[in-house]
Amino acid sequence: TELGHGTFVRGLETTATYDPKTKEFVLHSPTLTAYKWWPGGRKYYSVRFCATNYCIVMAQLYTSGKCHGIHSFIVQLRDEDTHMPLKGIKVGEIGAKLGMNGTNNGFLGFDHCNLIRSEPEPQILDYVTQQHKLFIGIATVHAFKLSADWLWNMYNNVTAELEAGDLDRLPELHALSCCLKAVTTSDAAECVERCRLACGGHGYMLASNLPLTYGLVTAACTYEGENTECVERCRLHGYMLASNLPLTYGLVTAACTYEGENTVLLLQTAR
Ligand SMILES: Cc1cc2nc3c(=O)[nH]c(=O)nc-3n(C[C@H](O)[C@H](O)[C@H](O)COP(=O)(O)OP(=O)(O)OC[C@H]3O[C@@H](n4cnc5c(N)ncnc54)[C@H](O)[C@@H]3O)c2cc1C
Missing domain, CATH: 2.40.110.10 (Butyryl-CoA Dehydrogenase, subunit A, domain 2)
Known part of the structure; x- marks a missing residue:
C-alpha cells in the first residue's frame, strides 16, 4: 500500500x-x-x-x-x-x-534517483459505488430534516393543546418522536461507518476524525431513550392508536409526494 x-x-x-x-x-x-x-x-x-x-x-x-x-x-x-x-x-x-x-x-x-512518473487517474468519487455510499446519506438528511420540522410543528401544536387541557394527541406525539429518534440515530451511525469505509485505510486513522465522530453518533443510539426501547414504545402506542394510524400514515406518506416528489428529489441530489 x-x-x-x-x-x-x-x-x-x-x-x-x-x-x-x-x-x-x-x-x-x-x-x-x-x-x-x-x-x-x-x-x-x-x-x-x-x-x-x-x-x-x-x-x-x-x-x-x-x-x-x-x-x-x-x-x-x-x-x-x-x-x-x-x-x-x-x-x-x-x-x-x-x-x-x-x-x-x-x-x-x-530517495535514490530523480526519475519522475506521473499519470492522470480518476478521482475516487468518480466511482458510482462511492457515490452510492455518500449520496444516500445526503438525500436521507433532507428527508430527516423535513420529518423533524414536521414533528417540531406538531410538538408546538400539541403543547398548546395540553395547556388547554386537551391530551388527545399526546400518545401520538410520543410514538412519532420515539420512532424518529430511533430511526435517525441508527441511520446516522450507519452512515458514519459507511463514510469511514469509503475512505479506505485513511478512514481508520484518528486523523480522519471519523472514528471520533462514530463514537459520538453511535452513543445517541443508547442515550435519551435506548433505540430498541423507543421502537417498542412506538409499537405499543401503535396498538393504542390503531384507529388513528391509517390517518397518520396517510398524512406522513403524502409528504413523500408533495413539496417535491421523493424520487425526483433524490435524483436532483445525486446530480
Ligand atoms: C490496520 C491496517 C493494517 C494494514 N497493514 C498493511 C500492511 O501491513 N501492508 C500494506 O501494504 N498495507 C496495509 N494496510 C493497508 C490496506 O491494505 C489498505 O488500506 C487497503 O488495501 C485499501 O487501500 P486504501 O487505503 O488505499 O483505500 P482505497 O483503495 O483508496 O479505497 C478507498 C475507498 O475507495 C473504494 N474504491 C477503491 N477502488 C475502487 C474501485 N475500483 N471501484 C469502486 N470503489 C473503489 C473502496 O471501496 C474504499 O471504500 C493496512 C490497513 C489497515 C487498516
Missing part, C-alpha cells in the same frame, strides 16, 4: 529503474503519494525484534525508458547491527489509529 494507492495496485508510483551500464536497479519514490504507507515493523526506534531489516517492495520497473509494470524487489532497509535505516531509506510511524496500536504501521520512502 502507498499513501495514494491501495486497492488500485497498478497505480503504484514507486519506480525501479534498471541501468544496463551499472547493472543496478534504482528505487525511487517520485512523489509523497508514492510513499509506502501502512506496512508493519517500519519504526527505526522500535525494539530490535520488531524492526524490519528487509522487505519485498512492489515497484514499476523501467528499462530503457519503458515501463514494464509492477515487479517485486527484495530490499535491505537497515543496517543489521544498528537497525538504523540505510542511505536513501526514509522510515517512520504513520500515527494513532482506531485500534491495533500495538502494531507499529509505518511509512517507507526511497
Whole structure:
C-alpha cells in the first residue's frame, strides 16, 4: 500500500529503474503519494525484534525508458547491527489509529534517483459505488430534516393543546418522536461507518476524525431513550392508536409526494 494507492495496485508510483551500464536497479519514490504507507515493523526506534531489516517492495520497473509494470524487489532497509535505516531509506510511524496500536504501521520512502512518473487517474468519487455510499446519506438528511420540522410543528401544536387541557394527541406525539429518534440515530451511525469505509485505510486513522465522530453518533443510539426501547414504545402506542394510524400514515406518506416528489428529489441530489 502507498499513501495514494491501495486497492488500485497498478497505480503504484514507486519506480525501479534498471541501468544496463551499472547493472543496478534504482528505487525511487517520485512523489509523497508514492510513499509506502501502512506496512508493519517500519519504526527505526522500535525494539530490535520488531524492526524490519528487509522487505519485498512492489515497484514499476523501467528499462530503457519503458515501463514494464509492477515487479517485486527484495530490499535491505537497515543496517543489521544498528537497525538504523540505510542511505536513501526514509522510515517512520504513520500515527494513532482506531485500534491495533500495538502494531507499529509505518511509512517507507526511497530517495535514490530523480526519475519522475506521473499519470492522470480518476478521482475516487468518480466511482458510482462511492457515490452510492455518500449520496444516500445526503438525500436521507433532507428527508430527516423535513420529518423533524414536521414533528417540531406538531410538538408546538400539541403543547398548546395540553395547556388547554386537551391530551388527545399526546400518545401520538410520543410514538412519532420515539420512532424518529430511533430511526435517525441508527441511520446516522450507519452512515458514519459507511463514510469511514469509503475512505479506505485513511478512514481508520484518528486523523480522519471519523472514528471520533462514530463514537459520538453511535452513543445517541443508547442515550435519551435506548433505540430498541423507543421502537417498542412506538409499537405499543401503535396498538393504542390503531384507529388513528391509517390517518397518520396517510398524512406522513403524502409528504413523500408533495413539496417535491421523493424520487425526483433524490435524483436532483445525486446530480
Ligand atoms: C490496520 C491496517 C493494517 C494494514 N497493514 C498493511 C500492511 O501491513 N501492508 C500494506 O501494504 N498495507 C496495509 N494496510 C493497508 C490496506 O491494505 C489498505 O488500506 C487497503 O488495501 C485499501 O487501500 P486504501 O487505503 O488505499 O483505500 P482505497 O483503495 O483508496 O479505497 C478507498 C475507498 O475507495 C473504494 N474504491 C477503491 N477502488 C475502487 C474501485 N475500483 N471501484 C469502486 N470503489 C473503489 C473502496 O471501496 C474504499 O471504500 C493496512 C490497513 C489497515 C487498516
